[in-house]
Amino acid sequence: xxxxxxxxxxxxxxxxxxxxxxxxxxxxxxxxxxxxxxxxxxxxxxxxxxxxxxxxxxxxxxxxxxxxxxxxxxxxxxxxxxxxxxxxxxxxxxxxxxxxxxxxxxxxxxxxxxxxxxxxxxxxxxxxxxxxxxxxxxxxxxxxxxxxx
Amino acid sequence: xxxxxxxxxxxxxxxxxxxxxxxxxxxxxxxxxxxxxxxxxxxxxxxxxxxxxxxxxxxxxxxxxxxxxxxxxxxxxxxxxxxxxxxxxxxxxxxxxxxxxxxxxxxxxxxxxxxxxxxxxxxxxxxxxxxxxxxxxxxxxxxxxxxxxxxxxxxxxxxxxxxxxxxxxxxxxxxxxxxxxxxxxxxxxxxxxxxxxxxxxxxxxxxxxxxxxxxxxxxxxxxxxxxxxxxxxxxxxxxxxxxxxxxxxxxxxxxxxxxxxxxxxxxxxxxxxxxxxxxxxxxxxxxxxxxxxxxxxxxxxxxxxxxxxxxxxxxxxxxxxxxxxxxxxxxxxxxxxxxxxxxxxxxxxxxxxxxxxxxxxxxxxxxxxxxxxxxxxxxxxxxxxxxxxxx
Numbered sequence: 237x238x239x240x241x242x243x244x245x246x247x248x249x250x251x252x253x254x255x256x257x258x259x260x261x262x263x264x265x266x267x268x269x270x271x272x273x274x275x276x277x278x279x280x281x282x283x284x285x286x287x288x289x290x291x292x293x294x295x296x297x298x299x300x301x302x303x304x305x306x307x308x309x310x311x312x313x314x315x316x317x318x319x320x321x322x323x324x325x326x327x328x329x330x331x332x333x334x335x336x337x338x339x340x341x342x343x344x345x346x347x348x349x350x351x352x353x354x355x356x357x358x359x360x361x362x363x364x365x366x367x368x369x370x371x372x373x374x375x376x377x378x379x380x381x382x383x384x385x
Numbered sequence: 386x387x388x389x390x391x392x393x394x395x396x397x398x399x400x401x402x403x404x405x406x407x408x409x410x411x412x413x414x415x416x417x418x419x420x421x422x423x424x425x426x427x428x429x430x431x432x433x434x435x436x437x438x439x440x441x442x443x444x445x446x447x448x449x450x451x452x453x454x455x456x457x458x459x460x461x462x463x464x465x466x467x468x469x470x471x472x473x474x475x476x477x478x479x480x481x482x483x484x485x486x487x488x489x490x491x492x493x494x495x496x497x498x499x500x501x502x503x504x505x506x507x508x509x510x511x512x513x514x515x516x517x518x519x520x521x522x523x524x525x526x527x528x529x530x531x532x533x534x535x536x537x538x539x540x541x542x543x544x545x546x547x548x549x550x551x552x553x554x555x556x557x558x559x560x561x562x563x564x565x566x567x568x569x570x571x572x573x574x575x576x577x578x579x580x581x582x583x584x585x586x587x588x589x590x591x592x593x594x595x596x597x598x599x600x601x602x603x604x605x606x607x608x609x610x611x612x613x614x615x616x617x618x619x620x621x622x623x624x625x626x627x628x629x630x631x632x633x634x635x636x637x638x639x640x641x642x643x644x645x646x647x648x649x650x651x652x653x654x655x656x657x658x659x660x661x662x663x664x665x666x667x668x669x670x671x672x673x674x675x676x677x678x679x680x681x682x683x684x685x686x687x688x689x690x691x692x693x694x695x696x697x698x699x700x701x702x703x704x705x706x707x708x709x710x711x712x713x714x715x716x717x718x719x720x721x722x723x724x725x726x727x728x729x730x731x732x733x734x735x736x737x738x739x740x741x742x743x744x745x746x747x748x749x750x751x752x753x754x755x756x757x758x759x760x761x762x763x764x765x766x767x768x769x770x771x772x773x774x775x776x
């Protein structure tokens with residue numbers, strides 16, 4: 237997948253980490269989180285598990301729904317631990333419930349005041365940094381799903 | 386394992402503070418204080434359990450070289466915030482299992498300011514806040530903030546309730562000479578709300594104080610405990626139960642990061658504790674919890690069975706959890722007021738509960754206290770509960 241830099245040049249977008257989500261493509265217009273599915277427990281788990289934590293049986297990869305519901309949120313105004321500042325910009329964090337029964341802890345796009353518990357959410361990409369080739373490395377995030385309002 | 390015949394015979398502390406006091410000095414001070422409290426020397430100790438989250442390998446061995454070279458078995462324990470509680474539990478189990486007549490649990494950690502330059506587990510944890518990995522540790526203020534926001538949605542809890550809990554613990558800390566936070570005036574909820582916002586709705590005065598310190602507790606079998614009682618005049622303090630559980634899979638289970646555990650973990654661990662001790666929440670005279678943020682204390686009122694689900698806000702409004710109230714919580718200031726140096730935190734709880742049930746807690750004494758509960762969470766994923774009772 238690619239985006240455009242300020243000069244209009246195409247920038248390749250890549251996952252920051254492998255194994256958590258698949259990038260958008262012709263088949264999937266949004267990123268899709270990769271879960272583990274346990275047939276014996278009939279449960280989905282995210283991030284992927286080495287085996288089912290309930291039945292201890294083998295699990296298989298499944299793509300999760302890109303849409304969910306906001307369970308809770310917060311706005312980190314100051315990255316402080318005790319008196320120590322961690323730096324970084326203020327940002328939102330939340331937990332999103334997906335239809336498969338998975339609760340995802342995630343960065344949120346938007347500002348303080350943009351989120352309400354129970355609102356529809358959509359998975360998206362969040363650029364984090366660039367690699368030495370200029371590729372944009374991304375993680376996943378969630379944003380309010382305007383299409384479902 | 387039954388802990389019926391295990392007793393706390395000595396407790397000691399070094400003050401918790403942001404000062405960069407060498408951890409070896411603080412640990413030595415706490416260990417000596419506990420032995421003086423019990424009227425014993427180090428050659429009476431049959432097992433030593435060291436709890437710390439920041440420091441080099443075998444830090445407890447270096448400290449034992451200061452306490453005495455007796456050949457005592459030494460073990461190092463780490464369980465995040467529950468490190469000190471876990472060290473205490475190991476000491477209790479050593480005596481309960483007949484492997485030691487007397488065991489010492491010693492918790493210590495430096496202030497984060499010195500950790501930042503010296504490395505260690507806390508430094509690694511703090512550097513992980515910067516990472517954007519899916520598995521990174523989320524800023525604790527943010528994780529518990531999501532609990533707080535959800536609670537406001539579900540039960541109509543207000544930010545004023547959170548501020549009132551925090552102010553209570555700041556004011557309890559004013560009565561504790563070993564606490565990190567010592568306000569020179571009665572702290573008000575308004576003051577708490579006006580402090581710097583960290584992660585909505587958590588302000589800086591709602592967050593646990595982060596410093597360094599040391600705390601120590603010594604446990605023994607009944608025979609030695611009675612000898613100590615006769616020598617020192619301290620009341621016998623029995624360990625009525627020691628319980629530890631980790632996460633079970635629950636609906637909406639969050640797997641990302643280390644600070645993930647479900648709140649229900651406290652309910653199931655408390656149920657096991659009450660059953661083992663043959664006690665219930667109405668038998669308790671005081672309670673300590675992992676009150677790193679006020680929403681935790683509020684939820685633990687309910688999860689420990691002190692009140693019904695959704696009734697915690699009323700306890701706060703009535704002042705029931707203040708010293709002088711029906712069931713005081715965090716009587717030494719808790720994590721918010723006394724401080725949360727990690728390794729010593731659970732043992733600081735044991736220090737206060739022991740002094741309370743002995744009737745030796747001074748200005749913060751809970752009237753007629755006989756039974757106290759100490760609850761601690763480790764990274765939200767380990768829950769440890771001890772109940773101490775004067776016999």
